[in-house]
Amino acid sequence: MKPELSAPQTLVEHLPEEWEALLRQWGEPRFRALQVFRWIHQRGVLDPEQMTDLPKALRARLAEGGLAAPVEVARVLESGDGTRKLLCRLGDGREVESVLIPRGAVAAADIYAPQQDDEDGPQQGAPRAAVTQCISSQVGCAMGCSFCASGIAGLKRQMTAGEIIAQVIEGRRVLGEAARLSGVVLMGMGEPLHNYPAVARALTLLNHPEGIRMSLRRVTLSTSGLVDGIERLGRDFGGQVGLAVSVHAPADPIRTRLMPVNRRHPLQELIAALRAYPLPPHRRITVEYTLIAGINDAPEHARALCERLRGIAVKVNLIPMNPVPESPLGAPSDGAVEGFQRTLRQHGVDVFVRRRKGDDIAAACGQLALHGEKAKVRTHTG
Numbered sequence: 001m002k003p004e005l006s007a008p009q010t011l012v013e014h015l016p017e018e019w020e021a022l023l024r025q026w027g028e029p030r031f032r033a034l035q036v037f038r039w040i041h042q043r044g045v046l047d048p049e050q051m052t053d054l055p056k057a058l059r060a061r062l063a064e065g066g067l068a069a070p071v072e073v074a075r076v077l078e079s080g081d082g083t084r085k086l087l088c089r090l091g092d093g094r095e096v097e098s099v100l101i102p103r104g105a106v107a108a109a110d111i112y113a114p115q116q117d118d119e120d121g122p123q124q125g126a127p128r129a130a131v132t133q134c135i136s137s138q139v140g141c142a143m144g145c146s147f148c149a150s151g152i153a154g155l156k157r158q159m160t161a162g163e164i165i166a167q168v169i170e171g172r173r174v175l176g177e178a179a180r181l182s183g184v185v186l187m188g189m190g191e192p193l194h195n196y197p198a199v200a201r202a203l204t205l206l207n208h209p210e211g212i213r214m215s216l217r218r219v220t221l222s223t224s225g226l227v228d229g230i231e232r233l234g235r236d237f238g239g240q241v242g243l244a245v246s247v248h249a250p251a252d253p254i255r256t257r258l259m260p261v262n263r264r265h266p267l268q269e270l271i272a273a274l275r276a277y278p279l280p281p282h283r284r285i286t287v288e289y290t291l292i293a294g295i296n297d298a299p300e301h302a303r304a305l306c307e308r309l310r311g312i313a314v315k316v317n318l319i320p321m322n323p324v325p326e327s328p329l330g331a332p333s334d335g336a337v338e339g340f341q342r343t344l345r346q347h348g349v350d351v352f353v354r355r356r357k358g359d360d361i362a363a364a365c366g367q368l369a370l371h372g373e374k375a376k377v378r379t380h381t382g
């Protein structure tokens with residue numbers, strides 16, 4: 001069940017046992033490893049100078065060794081419903097986005113929010129607002145989905161585990177004491193399973209009992225359907241990580257047109273992987289289905305989708321296409337959306353519609369970048 005992790009690429013992503021090995025080489029006692037790890041992951045301090053209970057010489061050595069924040073929040077954009085988008089600048093100047101979504105602000109946040117049975121016990125003091133954070137896992141994306149800005153632009157580079165986890169560290173800093181991070185969704189830019197080693201390490205860090213301590217049941221990973229990655233995720237994390245899968249079509253010819261990944265992993269193979277995913281009891285896989293005018297929004301598509309999903313614990317998230325200038329694909333009519341939803345319900349499938357209203361920032365994976373440009377936002381710097 002413990003994932004096999006590749007070597008860390010940056011100091012920020014060291015696990016306690018890796019800190020221990022490194023600090024031993026530097027002649028430091030063993031207990032320093034947990035001290036450093038807690039500074040980074042519990043307290044969110046990435047500047048060695050601020051690690052005040054460490055000896056000066058060690059602080060200097062950490063700085064020389066390259067311990068520094070891998071992500072800088074260049075701007076915070078706030079939408080009217082309280083959703084905040086963080087523009088995160090990486091060391092090489094590239095930018096990715098991460099979004100803080102208060103519970104109830106955007107339908108999407110509630111769809112992926114942790115289920116009731118995953119909530120913490122009684123809270124100490126005044127209740128704090130629950131926030132779900134959406135994070136990115138790659139700069140750009142190689143999957144080439146035809147309805148997605150990132151897919152059209154292509155993959156620029158992989159993110160390191162340090163850069164992935166640093167979005168959460170920075171997100172917690174932006175939230176401060178006023179709100180608590182109750183869940184994380186890997187649904188920003190990129191295909192997380194195409195960067196599996198870094199994502200697996202970031203999940204391990206997120207969940208670590210000496211770090212942020214987020215239950216993996218509060219994490220949802222969104223994938224375009226990389227079957228080998230789904231299998232590996234299920235094996236490595238025992239099905240604890242929630243899964244959201246972009247299906248978008250009930251038949252291979254349509255899906256291949258929308259998502260080139262379907263050539264490599266056709267529907268039958270993908271559905272078999274979903275069926276085999278070791279979901280804990282009472283949990284469901286989220287099936288993402290973007291409704292596109294005249295392509296996949298007819299009643300026969302809805303019926304075929306029900307047929308495909310029969311016997312799998314799923315909820316379906318219908319996303320009316322938000323047209324992007326780079327793509328000729330259009331938005332479905334309200335009647336088509338309602339009809340599709342009705343057909344699914346008639347077949348006993350749980351279905352939600354992610355309305356475009358309030359969805360300006362929290363879009364499906366990779367649509368973040370584009371939607372962000374259109375969002376009506378107040379701009380903060382810092």
Ligand code: SF4
Pocket residue numbers: 141142143144145148149150151152188189190191223224364365366367
């Ligand atoms: S929709 Fe997701 S998987 Fe597809 S190209 Fe966009 S970011 Fe990549």
